Amino acid sequence: MNKKRITGAALASALLFAPLAIQTSTAMADSFYTQQTNAERADITNWVANTTEDISNNISAQHIDTSNLHGNEYIIQWGDTLSGISDATGIPMAKLAYDNNIQNIDLIYAGDTLVLNRDGEVPSDWHYYGDGVYVAKTKVTINNFVDNSHNTVNINVSPVSHEEASSSSKSKDDGNEYASDLDPDGKKGEADSDKDASKSSSDADRDADTDSSSDSKSGSKNHHSDSSDSKSDSDSDSEMDESAFSDAVSDEVSSKLGLDDDKLTVDFTGKDDDDSDSDADSDDTSDDSDSDTEDVYDSDQDVSTGSDKLTDENAEKLADKIVAQLKADGKTKDIDDADDVELTIEANDDDFSFNVTLTTTDDDSDSDEDSNSDDSDADTDDEDTDSEDVDSSSDEGSDEDTDFDDESEDADTDTEDEDQNSSSDDEDSNNQVTTTDDENTDTEE
Amino acid sequence: MKKKWTVIGIIVAVIVIVCGGVYWNMGHSVAKKIPGNTYLYQSVSKDKTLYVTFAKSGDRAVVNSDKATALKAGKSQQDFDKEYKAQSKLTSWNYKAEGGTLTLAQETKDGKISQWQYNGILATSKKFTAHSFTYQIAKAGQGQVKSKTVFEKIN
Numbered sequence: 001m002n003k004k005r006i007t008g009a010a011l012a013s014a015l016l017f018a019p020l021a022i023q024t025s026t027a028m029a030d031s032f033y034t035q036q037t038n039a040e041r042a043d044i045t046n047w048v049a050n051t052t053e054d055i056s057n058n059i060s061a062q063h064i065d066t067s068n069l070h071g072n073e074y075i076i077q078w079g080d081t082l083s084g085i086s087d088a089t090g091i092p093m094a095k096l097a098y099d100n101n102i103q104n105i106d107l108i109y110a111g112d113t114l115v116l117n118r119d120g121e122v123p124s125d126w127h128y129y130g131d132g133v134y135v136a137k138t139k140v141t142i143n144n145f146v147d148n149s150h151n152t153v154n155i156n157v158s159p160v161s162h163e164e165a166s167s168s169s170k171s172k173d174d175g176n177e178y179a180s181d182l183d184p185d186g187k188k189g190e191a192d193s194d195k196d197a198s199k200s201s202s203d204a205d206r207d208a209d210t211d212s213s214s215d216s217k218s219g220s221k222n223h224h225s226d227s228s229d230s231k232s233d234s235d236s237d238s239e240m241d242e243s244a245f246s247d248a249v250s251d252e253v254s255s256k257l258g259l260d261d262d263k264l265t266v267d268f269t270g271k272d273d274d275d276s277d278s279d280a281d282s283d284d285t286s287d288d289s290d291s292d293t294e295d296v297y298d299s300d301q302d303v304s305t306g307s308d309k310l311t312d313e314n315a316e317k318l319a320d321k322i323v324a325q326l327k328a329d330g331k332t333k334d335i336d337d338a339d340d341v342e343l344t345i346e347a348n349d350d351d352f353s354f355n356v357t358l359t360t361t362d363d364d365s366d367s368d369e370d371s372n373s374d375d376s377d378a379d380t381d382d383e384d385t386d387s388e389d390v391d392s393s394s395d396e397g398s399d400e401d402t403d404f405d406d407e408s409e410d411a412d413t414d415t416e417d418e419d420q421n422s423s424s425d426d427e428d429s430n431n432q433v434t435t436t437d438d439e440n441t442d443t444e445e
Numbered sequence: 446m447k448k449k450w451t452v453i454g455i456i457v458a459v460i461v462i463v464c465g466g467v468y469w470n471m472g473h474s475v476a477k478k479i480p481g482n483t484y485l486y487q488s489v490s491k492d493k494t495l496y497v498t499f500a501k502s503g504d505r506a507v508v509n510s511d512k513a514t515a516l517k518a519g520k521s522q523q524d525f526d527k528e529y530k531a532q533s534k535l536t537s538w539n540y541k542a543e544g545g546t547l548t549l550a551q552e553t554k555d556g557k558i559s560q561w562q563y564n565g566i567l568a569t570s571k572k573f574t575a576h577s578f579t580y581q582i583a584k585a586g587q588g589q590v591k592s593k594t595v596f597e598k599i600n
């Protein structure tokens with residue numbers, strides 16, 4: 001009898017305290033964030049660039065001697081910028097970027113570890129982009145709400161016009177506007193950020209800013225998008241058929257890019273369709289000799305919305321992601337310039353992949369337009385590979401074009417993507433758009 | 446005896462009215478007090494500072510962690526314009542003050558807007574104190590913090 005009671009009590013206690021224990025262990029994961037309160041994390045000072053002097057003090061506070069930097073590890077603080085760190089340490093930005101595998105030097109995260117090393121040189125073929133002037137971002141969502149897509153705080157006295165603010169916040173271009181890029185759902189962000197923070201930043205996971213193509217650095221970003229699959233998607237609407245879904249995406253993309261309705265055609269291939277492959281990489285039709293067709297990307301780009309349901313909401317999400325990526329990659333101008341735009345979307349398991357084919361018709365060729373418009377497979381990727389492949393070293397060349405799209409502010413700074421190499425092994429790691437779901441749980445306190 | 450209580454009552458009423466008036470004024474005067482001034486803001490954790498210079502007219506603000514820059518911006522309209530322009534290459538800051546509320550909004554080059562709204566402000570000629578702040582930070586989070594924050598006038 002006694003034994004039973006004890007067992008029962010133990011079981012009850014375990015059930016009662018298990019969540020607490022789990023939370024504690026998660027919370028302890030990343031000391032940088034967990035040592036702070038929401039108030040500290042949300043403080044306005046974190047979003048204003050530190051002076052060089054401030055950064056020097058931060059470095060000194062971590063017992064790093066700036067005159068003797070040989071692989072020291074510095075934990076990036078709020079308000080730090082890479083250019084500021086460069087000034088404070090005397091290490092050129094290129095060297096910092098190279099040592100830490102940072103492609104986009106405007107995208108660094110507070111709490112990440114930065115290797116400071118004066119030794120060694122930067123290979124001439126190492127490329128990075130950005131100015132290094134943006135302050136470190138957060139890897140966790142600072143949030144008091146369980147679901148911050150529907151519970152918004154009230155900023156009732158705002159210098160920003162309502163439209164502007166709402167267009168900014170509703171531009172789910174990058175998913176949830178008020179969630180960290182690396183934190184599609186709060187808990188995951190913490191866990192991952194822990195990994196990142198605890199490891200030397202020369203590791204592959206600094207990929208948040210790195211791209212892509214190059215070898216090993218594809219890490220946590222993709223991670224996040226993958227792991228976000230597990231999130232329950234909140235698509236409550238009913239599913240639609242493929243053509244309706246395709247229309248919905250088309251409408252959204254057209255309106256977001258400001259295209260005429262008849263300029264954009266969407267070719268959607270569902271998961272179950274077999275012809276998807278042939279569609280995606282189909283070869284050119286030679287009959288449109290008077291028009292140039294060009295794929296915007298050499299390889300299909302993966303986009304994750306966290307759900308593969310053919311719902312209105314998912315169509316909107318997908319359109320947002322696609323538009324965000326096109327904007328981030330600086331493709332919108334090409335799209336504007338084209339006469340016809342064909343968006344090919346293919347549903348994978350829980351993701352979608354897309355590519356855009358642009359058709360530019362020559363003045364004298366009237367007939368071609370017709371043939372193109374319905375010819376969804378008329379993409380030739382040959383053209384761009386010929387003409388734009390400048391780099392002979394294919395691996396290195398590819399990095400600069402495949403930036404992470406989640407930070408659209410960087411979009412302007414980079415690069416023409418045209419010279420993307422089509423080395424197929426790289427393509428998947430590029431341009432993964434993380435799914436930012438609406439279920440941002442609040443950060444631990 | 447009755448007269449005495451009447452006098453006391455009147456005195457109390459006057460005190461209450463005066464204090465209430467002062468308090469009400471402090472709670473509604475931030476918009477009048479800040480234009481053209483530079484304030485030092487200390488972070489919630491007290492380990493970081495920033496400086497905010499509010500435009501004499503309009504809704505612009507220069508927000509910087511460098512004191513010299515902030516003070517320079519407060520010198521003249523021309524200096525303010527210059528500093529604001531320099532700052533705007535990266536981010537532009539605007540503000541709006543109304544009643545007991547001040548909101549600072551940051552817009553980055555790519556159009557991402559973050560806002561910090563300071564609520565329940567009591568303003569004196571030397572400083573103003575907010576009793577809480579509400580934040581909406583792009584790519585970071587949103588919520589409300591019930592911590593006291595102080596902006597101290599430094600010019």
